[in-house]
Amino acid sequence: xxxxxxxxxxxxxxxxxxxxxxxxxxxxxxxxxxxxxxxxxxxxxxxxxxxxxxxxxxxxxxxxxxxxxxxxxxxxxxxxxxxxxxxxxxxxxxxxxxxxxxxxxxxxxxxxxxxxxxxxxxxxxxxxxxxxxxxxxxxxxxxx
Numbered sequence: 270x271x272x273x274x275x276x277x278x279x280x281x282x283x284x285x286x287x288x289x290x291x292x293x294x295x296x297x298x299x300x301x302x303x304x305x306x307x308x309x310x311x312x313x314x315x316x317x318x319x320x321x322x323x324x325x326x327x328x329x330x331x332x333x334x335x336x337x338x339x340x341x342x343x344x345x346x347x348x349x350x351x352x353x354x355x356x357x358x359x360x361x362x363x364x365x366x367x368x369x370x371x372x373x374x375x376x377x378x379x380x381x382x383x384x385x386x387x388x389x390x391x392x393x394x395x396x397x398x399x400x401x402x403x404x405x406x407x408x409x410x411x412x413x
């Protein structure tokens with residue numbers, strides 16, 4: 270069985286460090302990637318870390334994960350609140366998926382309170398800044 274975890278990131282997460290640092294902090298996505306890979310190594314997990322601004326690419330990566338990974342941590346960004354396609358892809362792949370958010374989406378604008386993907390995932394971790402990703406890796410370790 271694979272010990273690889275895909276960590277997928279959606280739109281605008283490539284702008285971390287520049288985009289609304291009061292909400293998302295000053296760290297970059299590359300910083301989060303390095304932290305995930307270090308935490309993954311401690312947990313005995315290989316981390317395949319990716320980002321795309323395109324919904325279809327994220328769907329393709331979820332499909333790929335079903336063949337190559339033990340689980341997925343996904344921060345779908347704004348697609349969290351709109352994407353039936355991501356919901357369906359998560360339901361289709363048959364491996365555990367944990368939804369991740371840097372901010373507490375429930376303490377933000379009303380339109381961010383609803384996650385289209387949450388019903389298809391094993392769970393959601395939000396509001397712990399970049400540590401949300403590390404918590405997701407720990408959760409996936411117990412699920413795989």
